[in-house]
Amino acid sequence: MTEQYSETIAGLSKDLRDKKYSAVELTQYFLRRIASSNKILNAIITTTQEQALAAANEADQHIAAGDTNPLTGIPLLHKDIFCTDGIRTSCGSRMLDNFIAPYDATVVAKLHGAGAVMLGKTNMDEFAMGSSNENSYYGPVRNPWDIERVPGGSSGGSAAAVAARLAPAATGSDTGGSIRQPAALCGVTGLKPTYGRVSRYGMVAFASSLDQAGTLTTDARDAALMLNVMAGPDHRDSTSIDHPVPDYSATLDDDISGLRIGIPKESFDEELDDSIATQVNAAIKQLEARGASVKEITLPNMKKAAVAAYYVVASAECSSNLSRMDGVRFGYRCEHPKDLADMYARSRGEAFSREVKRRIMIGTYTLSAGFYDAYYLKAQKVRRVIAEDFRRAFSDIDVIAGPTTPETAFKLKDKTDDPIRMYLSDIYTIAVNLAGLPGISIPCGFSQGLPIGLHLIGNMFDEARLLNVAHQYQQDTDWHRQIPEQIQPGDS
Amino acid sequence: MQWETVIGLEIHVRLSTRSKIFSGASTAYGTEPNTQACAVDLGLPGVLPVANEAVFRKAVKFGLGIHAEISKRSVFDRKNYFYPDLPKGYQISQLYLPIVGRGKLEISLNNGEESKIIGITRAHLEEDAGKSLHEEFRSMSGIDLNRAGTPLLEIVSEPDMRSAEEASAYMRAIHTLVRYLEISDGNMQEGSFRCDANVSVRPKGQVQFGTRTEIKNLNSFRFMERAINHEVGRQIDILENGSEVIQETRLYDSDKDETRSMRSKEDANDYRYFPDPDLLPVIIDDDYIEAVRHTMPELPNEKRRRFMQELGLSRYDATMLTGSKEMAKYYEEVLAETRQARLSANWVIVELISALNREKLDISQSPIDAKRLGGIIKRIADNTISGKIAKQIFEQMLTSKEDADSIIEAKGLRQITDTGALESMVDNILAGNPKQVEQYRAGQKKVLGYFVGQVMKASQGKADPQQVNRILRARLEN
Numbered sequence: 001m002t003e004q005y006s007e008t009i010a011g012l013s014k015d016l017r018d019k020k021y022s023a024v025e026l027t028q029y030f031l032r033r034i035a036s037s038n039k040i041l042n043a044i045i046t047t048t049q050e051q052a053l054a055a056a057n058e059a060d061q062h063i064a065a066g067d068t069n070p071l072t073g074i075p076l077l078h079k080d081i082f083c084t085d086g087i088r089t090s091c092g093s094r095m096l097d098n099f100i101a102p103y104d105a106t107v108v109a110k111l112h113g114a115g116a117v118m119l120g121k122t123n124m125d126e127f128a129m130g131s132s133n134e135n136s137y138y139g140p141v142r143n144p145w146d147i148e149r150v151p152g153g154s155s156g157g158s159a160a161a162v163a164a165r166l167a168p169a170a171t172g173s174d175t176g177g178s179i180r181q182p183a184a185l186c187g188v189t190g191l192k193p194t195y196g197r198v199s200r201y202g203m204v205a206f207a208s209s210l211d212q213a214g215t216l217t218t219d220a221r222d223a224a225l226m227l228n229v230m231a232g233p234d235h236r237d238s239t240s241i242d243h244p245v246p247d248y249s250a251t252l253d254d255d256i257s258g259l260r261i262g263i264p265k266e267s268f269d270e271e272l273d274d275s276i277a278t279q280v281n282a283a284i285k286q287l288e289a290r291g292a293s294v295k296e297i298t299l300p301n302m303k304k305a306a307v308a309a310y311y312v313v314a315s316a317e318c319s320s321n322l323s324r325m326d327g328v329r330f331g332y333r334c335e336h337p338k339d340l341a342d343m344y345a346r347s348r349g350e351a352f353s354r355e356v357k358r359r360i361m362i363g364t365y366t367l368s369a370g371f372y373d374a375y376y377l378k379a380q381k382v383r384r385v386i387a388e389d390f391r392r393a394f395s396d397i398d399v400i401a402g403p404t405t406p407e408t409a410f411k412l413k414d415k416t417d418d419p420i421r422m423y424l425s426d427i428y429t430i431a432v433n434l435a436g437l438p439g440i441s442i443p444c445g446f447s448q449g450l451p452i453g454l455h456l457i458g459n460m461f462d463e464a465r466l467l468n469v470a471h472q473y474q475q476d477t478d479w480h481r482q483i484p485e486q487i488q489p490g491d492s
Numbered sequence: 493m494q495w496e497t498v499i500g501l502e503i504h505v506r507l508s509t510r511s512k513i514f515s516g517a518s519t520a521y522g523t524e525p526n527t528q529a530c531a532v533d534l535g536l537p538g539v540l541p542v543a544n545e546a547v548f549r550k551a552v553k554f555g556l557g558i559h560a561e562i563s564k565r566s567v568f569d570r571k572n573y574f575y576p577d578l579p580k581g582y583q584i585s586q587l588y589l590p591i592v593g594r595g596k597l598e599i600s601l602n603n604g605e606e607s608k609i610i611g612i613t614r615a616h617l618e619e620d621a622g623k624s625l626h627e628e629f630r631s632m633s634g635i636d637l638n639r640a641g642t643p644l645l646e647i648v649s650e651p652d653m654r655s656a657e658e659a660s661a662y663m664r665a666i667h668t669l670v671r672y673l674e675i676s677d678g679n680m681q682e683g684s685f686r687c688d689a690n691v692s693v694r695p696k697g698q699v700q701f702g703t704r705t706e707i708k709n710l711n712s713f714r715f716m717e718r719a720i721n722h723e724v725g726r727q728i729d730i731l732e733n734g735s736e737v738i739q740e741t742r743l744y745d746s747d748k749d750e751t752r753s754m755r756s757k758e759d760a761n762d763y764r765y766f767p768d769p770d771l772l773p774v775i776i777d778d779d780y781i782e783a784v785r786h787t788m789p790e791l792p793n794e795k796r797r798r799f800m801q802e803l804g805l806s807r808y809d810a811t812m813l814t815g816s817k818e819m820a821k822y823y824e825e826v827l828a829e830t831r832q833a834r835l836s837a838n839w840v841i842v843e844l845i846s847a848l849n850r851e852k853l854d855i856s857q858s859p860i861d862a863k864r865l866g867g868i869i870k871r872i873a874d875n876t877i878s879g880k881i882a883k884q885i886f887e888q889m890l891t892s893k894e895d896a897d898s899i900i901e902a903k904g905l906r907q908i909t910d911t912g913a914l915e916s917m918v919d920n921i922l923a924g925n926p927k928q929v930e931q932y933r934a935g936q937k938k939v940l941g942y943f944v945g946q947v948m949k950a951s952q953g954k955a956d957p958q959q960v961n962r963i964l965r966a967r968l969e970n
Contacts (some may be wrong), residue, residue: 205536328579
């Protein structure tokens with residue numbers, strides 16, 4: 001980062017209020033960074049320069065009038081899964097390449113209402129299905145730490161953009177690890193709140209019972225600022241939960257001595273890269289140094305059973321959720337359909353990628369007559385068992401700690417031919433979605449120049465504690481302040 | 493061979509709510525295509541359904557109306573299939589845990605002379621689809637999504653009906669009930685009340701059901717009876733020719749009066765039902781049910797029984813008068829005016845209904861309101877006018893706004909009850925007909941009728957016939 005601009009929302013917000021620079025200047029700065037770096041990273045699908053400058057100008061007027069809040073004038077990127085009124089929402093798919101929603105997602109509207117400035121929409125795995133961001137109609141996103149490697153997915157564009165400081169923060173969505181896994185692989189802070197904490201209205205559905213909107217930021221303090229705005233019930237989303245929203249910033253500095261950390265022994269298995277184990281253990285030691293106690297726990301179903309249940313439930317829900325993409329009212333329609341069946345088959349056949357089709361087929365199969373009990377119902381039972389495992393674990397611990405991913409960023413094309421290996425990238429994160437719990441990934445070191453993520457899991461609605469622990473850790477470490485050299489700005 | 497028909501019905505009732513079941517868009521009928529379809533109804537990416545509380549109240553009301561179990565916890569499921577007028581590629585319905593469980597309804601047969609209990613398996617909430625318009629769009633189809641998302645209650649009966657007449661009586665009973673409960677306008681032309689019939693036949697005495705067919709989209713009582721009768725005949729022909737009925741869905745063509753195959757069981761969709769993860773389970777507690785119970789009107793069958801037991805009406809009259817909510821309301825208003833239960837029943841059923849049928853009007857369009865009809869009946873009851881005069885007044889009222897009393901006054905129709913006046917009329921008639929007097933006195937008592945007729949004629953119908961009788965007898969017997 002140049003000395004002129006702070007690197008966090010908190011810092012930028014203070015500078016804006018101190019009038020060190022204007023919101024318009026700040027927006028122009030990030031737009032320049034996007035213009036110079038996005039060609040390489042491909043992290044952003046749509047840049048909304050005009051709207052951004054107009055919003056920044058408006059923010060400057062609020063700042064001049066002294067009417068500000070922490071996000072006033074702060075540039076942000078939205079994952080292209082969030083509908084934006086009048087601006088394309090592609091979801092990384094050819095299917096929605098021409099789709100312009102006539103409404104804002106609740107998350108978008110809330111952040112806009114808080115004065116944030118949308119710079120554009122980030123690249124993603126098509127319909128959030130993927131763990132490497134190679135599965136996008138707009139091409140793969142590259143990891144700013146090594147552009148031959150993937151940024152993770154599905155919020156890979158958001159993670160790469162924040163890592164490369166193309167924006168101080170971005171929104172993401174997490175169905176099985178889609179915020180936390182790319183956050184780990186890109187060295188940023190990724191928060192997935194409790195299911196129902198943030199409205200899903202206007203977020204294109206992948207797996208409705210698992211999807212949750214969250215944030216990608218440089219640090220936990222910024223995640224708290226974002227969540228303060230995003231959290232809360234929404235009358236347009238029946239599954240959003242009316243649970244009190246605390247001030248997440250207020251408890252960041254709380255002392256964590258006495259914190260009880262559970263370490264699931266299942267997280268430290270033979271699949272885990274040794275260098276990651278070393279760094280994650282060091283991070284846990286760091287928390288112990290601040291007075292936390294550590295206890296080994298067991299979550300016997302968090303891996304194999306969870307991944308199996310996840311791919312049944314998520315595929316079933318997506319097969320139904322994606323049915324509306326039929327070429328009738330919006331989205332892609334094939335040329336010269338012979339008849340209705342041909343229109344459906346070719347529109348969907350031509351616009352969906354292999355991975356999306358694979359999941360639709362798995363989901364259609366598991367829901368079909370005669371298989372429903374054996375797959376979908378059984379998977380829901382496994383899900384309840386997993387939730388029960390967590391509930392038991394949280395009876396005498398406060399947070400669970402472990403690695404976010406079994407390995408660091410892998411090479412492009414490394415796993416594209418082997419979906420099962422790709423699915424296992426989320427092996428430590430998936431159970432959290434099945435149980436509906438909050439989780440956060442924070443940078444905790446490097447292995448051969450590639451970032452490593454520490455995964456913290458909280459109890460229901462315990463985001464404040466997760467952010468507190470993450471922030472305390474970030475007081476003692478500077479992993480989250482590292483910026484990939486390759487994309488250090490030269491022109492700003 | 494003797495055949496027995498077995499019929500079960502699935503009735504779709506559109507619930508009369510202002511907004512749709514899962515969105516805030518209006519449900520008004522007959523507006524320009526796609527002007528009442530919001531983003532949720534269009535199934536755009538990212539939107540979510542939010543349930544309209546009014547539909548739960550109406551469904552519970554129906555459940556109480558058929559003495560059914562109300563589910564404390566019911567769940568919306570997705571029924572997945574592709575069709576252009578089904579925006580999301582699935583219909584939100586309730587398969588596994590419907591809001592209304594098992595109930596029953598008594599139906600009237602043979603003009604109320606007999607009755608039968610029909611079991612109702614369940615009733616569940618679901619959203620309607622839009623409409624495909626195949627005309628006016630050369631080689632293309634138009635889609636109107638105004639109807640998409642309007643709330644439906646699907647009422648599934650047991651296979652308890654044994655004839656088209658019973659099926660029709662059941663369909664009418666449900667129609668009457670939902671209108672009494674004011675949960676639907678029941679308008680069949682606008683599709684607010686539609687029916688699918690499952691029909692099979694079996695040799696009389698056989699316990700097992702025969703293979704059934706489903707006839708779709710019957711939207712009038714008459715068509716339903718005709719469609720079922722046609723289908724029963726078709727199935728019997730097949731079986732008597734030694735073939736087998738194929739399980740399939742058939743459409744009734746009212747122009748040709750026949751059913752034809754739409755799709756067979758093999759082509760049937762696998763709907764891949766599963767609980768909709770966008771909606772929470774519907775939890776209904778006892779307080780809620782009690783609150784709805786307090787809003788329940790008197791049900792048609794209860795009303796019918798009360799009319800028979802408390803008002804002394806015949807089964808036929810009571811059945812006729814409770815056949816629709818409007819009819820019952822009309823009768824009860826007349827009754828409140830006259831306090832003459834049987835006389836009022838008679839006038840509503842005989843005079844009013846035949847006049848309305850003549851003019852092809854229904855009771856809500858009656859040119860004579862209950863108060864005016866009551867006015868005539870009151871004057872019969874207190875002997876101001878005779879029944880015959882009353883009919884003249886009734887005819888006049890059909891085309892005027894006057895009430896009975898002013899017509900009676902204006903035309904001087906008041907019955908003559910003054911004994912002196914009647915006696916002199918009788919004396920005049922007897923004096924003018926000595927021959928007939930002779931005959932009577934010789935034992936030909938039926939001549940009395942002749943004298944009565946003469947007196948009535950002389951009085952222009954205004955004499956009280958009973959009094960005339962009495963005076964005549966007194967004079968002739970002396």
